[in-house]
Amino acid sequence: xxxxxxxxxxxxxxxxxxxxxxxxxxxxxxxxxxxxxxxxxxxxxxxxxxxxxxxxxxxxxxxxxxxxxxxxxxxxxxxxxxxxxxxxxxxxxxxxxxxxxxxxxxxxxxxxxxxxxxxxxxxxxxxxxxxxxxxxxxxxxxxxxxxxxxxxxxxxxxxxxxxxxxxxxxxxxxxxxxxxxxxxxxxxxxxxxxxxxxxxxxxxxxxxxxxxxxxxxxxxxxxxxxxxxxxxxxxxxxxxxxxxxxxxxxxxxxxxxxxxxxxxxxxxxxxxxxxxxxxxxxxxxxxxxxxxxxxxxxxxxxxxxxxxxxxxxxxxxxxxxxxxxxxxxxxxxxxxxxxxxxxxxxxxxxxxxxxxxxx
Amino acid sequence: xxxxxxxxxxxxxxxxxxxxxxxxxxxxxxxxxxxxxxxxxxxxxxxxxxxxxxxxxxxxxxxxxxxxxxxxxxxxxxxxxxxxxxxxxxxxxxxxxxxxxxxxxxxxxxxxxxxxxxxxxxxxxxxxxxxxxxxxxxxxxxxxxxxxxxxxxxxxxxxxxxxxxxxxxxxxxxxxxxxxxxxxxxxxxxxxxxxxxxxxxxxxxxxxxxxxxxxxxxxxxxxxxxxxxxxxxxxxxxxxxxxxxxxxxxxxxxxxxxxxxxxxxxxxxxxxxxxxxxxxxxxxx
Numbered sequence: 001x002x003x004x005x006x007x008x009x010x011x012x013x014x015x016x017x018x019x020x021x022x023x024x025x026x027x028x029x030x031x032x033x034x035x036x037x038x039x040x041x042x043x044x045x046x047x048x049x050x051x052x053x054x055x056x057x058x059x060x061x062x063x064x065x066x067x068x069x070x071x072x073x074x075x076x077x078x079x080x081x082x083x084x085x086x087x088x089x090x091x092x093x094x095x096x097x098x099x100x101x102x103x104x105x106x107x108x109x110x111x112x113x114x115x116x117x118x119x120x121x122x123x124x125x126x127x128x129x130x131x132x133x134x135x136x137x138x139x140x141x142x143x144x145x146x147x148x149x150x151x152x153x154x155x156x157x158x159x160x161x162x163x164x165x166x167x168x169x170x171x172x173x174x175x176x177x178x179x180x181x182x183x184x185x186x187x188x189x190x191x192x193x194x195x196x197x198x199x200x201x202x203x204x205x206x207x208x209x210x211x212x213x214x215x216x217x218x219x220x221x222x223x224x225x226x227x228x229x230x231x232x233x234x235x236x237x238x239x240x241x242x243x244x245x246x247x248x249x250x251x252x253x254x255x256x257x258x259x260x261x262x263x264x265x266x267x268x269x270x271x272x273x274x275x276x277x278x279x280x281x282x283x284x285x286x287x288x289x290x291x292x293x294x295x296x297x298x299x300x301x302x303x304x305x306x307x308x309x310x311x312x313x314x315x316x317x318x319x320x321x322x323x324x325x326x327x328x329x330x331x332x333x334x335x336x337x338x339x340x341x342x343x344x345x346x347x348x349x350x351x352x353x354x355x356x357x358x359x
Numbered sequence: 360x361x362x363x364x365x366x367x368x369x370x371x372x373x374x375x376x377x378x379x380x381x382x383x384x385x386x387x388x389x390x391x392x393x394x395x396x397x398x399x400x401x402x403x404x405x406x407x408x409x410x411x412x413x414x415x416x417x418x419x420x421x422x423x424x425x426x427x428x429x430x431x432x433x434x435x436x437x438x439x440x441x442x443x444x445x446x447x448x449x450x451x452x453x454x455x456x457x458x459x460x461x462x463x464x465x466x467x468x469x470x471x472x473x474x475x476x477x478x479x480x481x482x483x484x485x486x487x488x489x490x491x492x493x494x495x496x497x498x499x500x501x502x503x504x505x506x507x508x509x510x511x512x513x514x515x516x517x518x519x520x521x522x523x524x525x526x527x528x529x530x531x532x533x534x535x536x537x538x539x540x541x542x543x544x545x546x547x548x549x550x551x552x553x554x555x556x557x558x559x560x561x562x563x564x565x566x567x568x569x570x571x572x573x574x575x576x577x578x579x580x581x582x583x584x585x586x587x588x589x590x591x592x593x594x595x596x597x598x599x600x601x602x603x604x605x606x607x608x609x610x611x612x613x614x615x616x617x618x619x620x621x622x623x624x625x626x627x628x629x630x631x632x633x634x635x636x637x638x639x640x641x642x643x644x
Contacts, residue, residue: 055480059484059487063484063487074500181626181629184629185622185626186622186625187577187579187621187625188580189596189599190579190599190618190621193599193603193606193614193618196607197611197615201607201609293491293492296491297580297583297584301584311495315495315498318499323499327496330489334489
């Protein structure tokens with residue numbers, strides 16, 4: 001997903017989450033003495049962290065199984081599968097058999113592969129005739145910069161649009177809402193084409209290809225890709241901010257703050273926005289992960305030499321070892337980011353007590 | 360307050376009566392796009408693959424209502440035929456994942472014991488695989504085209520439906536009507552499939568409508584980067600890819616039309632999904 005793609009995350013407060021992080025009326029505030037409660041809270045928090053880390057490791061383990069054994073779904077000789085599109089000379093077949101240990105039983109191949117990954121030996125790329133880890137490391141910065149810039153745009157523009165929408169009632173709100181609904185439905189690759197049409201072909205403000213050299217040139221080259229990557233999420237963050245702000249604006253504490261004579265802006269920043277950030281943080285894990293996946297399409301479109309483009313090219317050039325490695329990297333990033341968000345959330349919003357998760 | 364508001368509306372009226380204007384437009388747009396795609400062979404003015412090199416990158420005219428692409432092919436005809444491939448994929452994925460997700464979710468939500476726990480774990484793990492990534496892996500394994508990505512995406516979307524179903528079933532189970540059936544001695548499969556399942560359909564339908572938009576966008580993106588539908592087959596994503604050269608040369612229309620249709624369809628199904636979700640009390644997050 002691309003997914004776009006903002007889908008209900010496993011931890012989003014959906015019906016499956018049994019309550020979820022709404023915070024209000026959480027179960028169990030026992031009438032025990034303060035000290036005992038504190039101790040109980042601490043151990044509950046510890047077990048929450050351990051459970052999260054445990055499920056992280058389990059998920060990664062299963063993911064590694066799935067990614068490794070996916071190759072066994074393809075019928076036929078594995079050596080010939082790995083050498084598709086290349087001349088299957090006997091020495092090449094022997095080399096690939098040796099390299100992947102194809103003559104050994106599957107579980108031994110898996111253990112060797114996983115052991116290699118854990119030790120930084122990710123195999124060799126058939127296309128680049130280089131170690132996969134080396135190719136990946138070369139391309140990692142571009143992808144990270146792209147995702148980081150997109151995250152900046154999403155945060156700034158998303159929050160801004162959401163705040164403006166919620167503070168303007170009537171026509172302004174309607175207009176922004178309709179724009180956001182439309183923008184939220186623009187897939188990253190369509191956004192890329194649209195941005196290129198307007199800002200590079202028509203106006204000539206930004207380049208449509210390449211990654212650029214030097215800091216400012218790089219940012220200049222990454223602006224359109226980052227915007228294209230972020231469009232769906234900007235709209236999404238704006239909508240979440242808007243509804244979350246609207247919910248807060250009618251609450252009593254905001255009324256009190258206003259009646260105390262605080263300025264509009266300080267009420268908004270300190271009393272509304274702060275409380276409205278919870279739902280935004282909840283979805284941020286899925287957002288970042290979605291960015292990583294969609295970056296494959298954006299990098300390919302704008303000719304950026306990142307990991308995503310490497311993934312698309314490796315699929316195209318039938319370089320399966322590289323594909324396997326990248327899929328593993330992205331899945332790991334996805335799971336780790338989501339776990340970090342889960343762990344950090346109770347620290348930022350104390351109303352979400354760490355142990356109160358019922359799932 | 361009028362009387363009609365207090366009486367529950369029955370039958371089809373229940374679904375049409377208070378449909379908002381936006382939702383009506385969304386339903387009509389979706390219906391038109393689907394119909395035009397299905398009837399493309401009889402509606403399209405030209406063969407979508409007919410190359411006319413004397414008439415490339417023409418603007419809209421009486422002969423070519425939307426203009427022609429870089430090979431002189433009629434854009435309207437390609438758009439119509441493209442709808443067939445572009446809509447078929449998401450339809451299959453959404454149907455497949457809805458059926459599988461409902462069954463697994465029912466099993467998981469109904470059982471208290473190890474089965475529910477294990478299935479819940481499995482859904483958690485499946486969530487770690489983004490649909491687009493899984494379909495790229497599938498293409499790497501089985502080659503370019505739509506078959507592998509469609510199967511991969513179906514699996515990737517199962518947990519979204521299954522987790523939703525699981526939660527719904529768990530709460531349905533505690534409701535009096537289910538208890539009553541149990542006390543009366545009705546068999547579990549009959550209660551689950553005959554009485555509980557129908558109550559889940561609207562929510563799962565809303566989720567599926569939203570999923571449809573995501574899948575459409577993802578599959579179009581795959582075709583756009585050359586891993587999905589292969590030329591000369593017309594497909595909205597592939598059409599945008601074919602038009603990139605023309606776009607950089609300043610000819611925007613060949614890329615604009617398919618992009619517009621993709622966005623319109625995604626907006627329309629999102630609106631429909633949100634409308635259903637609103638009417639059943641916002642059970643979706």
